[in-house]
Amino acid sequence: MVSKTEETQLNRLENQVDNGGGGAWEYLCLARKLKVRRPEKVLKYGLSILNDSKKRSALGPEEWTLYEQVAIAAMDCQCLDVAKDCIKVLRKKFPESKRVGRLEGMLLEAKGLWGEAEKAYSSLSEDNPLDQVIHKRRVAMAKAQGNISAAIEWLNKYLEIFMADHDAWRELAEIYVSLQMYKQAAFCYEELILSQPTVPLYHLAYADVLYTLGGLENLQTAKKYYASTIDLTGGKNTRALLGICLCTSAIGQVSKGRNKEDKESPELQSLAAKALEKDYKERADDKHGLLTCVLRSLKI
């Protein structure tokens, strides 16, 4: 994940380049390092560097990395002829390269020729069975064709080998949620929490899934995870605050008549409600009335 300082740096460079100051090359390098997706800007500035032969020769051996980056950005923006030109140049320079083969596969994908792309990828992965990018492209292709179960299959196969890749776990979790397979999604989110326990996003998503699954135990666990999200974000996450209110009222409903074990945090709900009201007053005063209605209906 991109840290806050890196994000501010990227935005600053972006503004600088947008307003005509120099620094296009640093911006492209940073975008490449952080793996952010800014295809229009990368395409515009990358092409301006590549078309100027003086600037191009000033890059030296980095020129080819820039070609690759611009090709991928062009495919993202659907400027396929630009991409084809870049790939042709790369192919001339590196005739036997697997990396260029990958790019050609991606071009076929971008054109929508799924069968040929699949053939290209399978031949590449035969030579190189441990190439992570090819596996991921296969998953992306299956997803783009709408074949979600094949995407899940490929992703599971990928994760059997590369089980420490948390981006893949995240993708799998989102696919499962879209298919409403919440138990499996909960498993994936647990993996994510294990690998990066201080990222509040994963706690929040996990709590959401648990709340959706329902059942007293899950609701109580969900409440705990909403609380941990609040703790990790310093109370600023509106979704977590609302989650606490919903969870507490749902628990109350489920365990109606039974002994309520609320000794852990009795005030949490009221505190969350107060924090929410304060937040809404400050930021969205017009919706404050809505909020008070909702909160009143929850406090059964």
Add this chain to the structure above:
Amino acid sequence: MAEDLVLDTAIRDWVLIPLSVVMVLIGILRYFVSKLMRSFQVPDHKIVKEGQVIVRARNLRAAANFIPPKSFRSRRVYFSNEENGLLFVPKGQAQNAQAQMFSDPNMAMDMMKKNLSMIIPQTLTFAWVNFFFSGFVAAKIPFPLTQRFRSMLQNGIDLSTVDVSYVSSRSWYFLNLFGLRGLFSLILGEENATDDTQRMMQMSGFGFDPSKSLGAEKDGLDIVQHEWALPKFEHRAEAVLKKIVS
């Protein structure tokens, strides 16, 4: 007896500095040669998977307190199950890794190349130092030493009454050998092949032995006591919210 020998400054000009310069140059030369000779080693399917398993098991151990006890337990069983757990390695296989490494021609060639590139320049430089720079006192070490070091540091000097702090150029060579590592990482960037000391340490703990690390991870995982940290978080969230609301 601590008499003070006055050392000629010519020693500094003609011995210490040229020796350091030569060692730096040889190091740079070795770096470029190793870059040329580096062969791309295709990572083995099984080794990659084992590496990833280890990372995942380590994550599980480190962050075990963040997930509910039931999930932790099921994961622990998944990893250390007797029959088909990921970390479980039957005794027979444990020996194979080392034997495999010796018999695999590719890996043997690689190791030989690495060893050669380390041993040959060292031997040559050492012989050169001995031939040209022996038989005189080269430097004085600023702190006092015991008599034990005499044989090591004063090799060319055959006077037994000279204080052990006065050393021959051989010791200057060794000092440079270990000390220039920092300098090389500045000039050549990270990951340079001149990291002899690291390689020497690695050779004693031989090579990448996946089965041992798997066994170690499994033991670590078995030891972990799960103590669910989440209830604590509720209290902390309360405190945070109290601060905001008040």
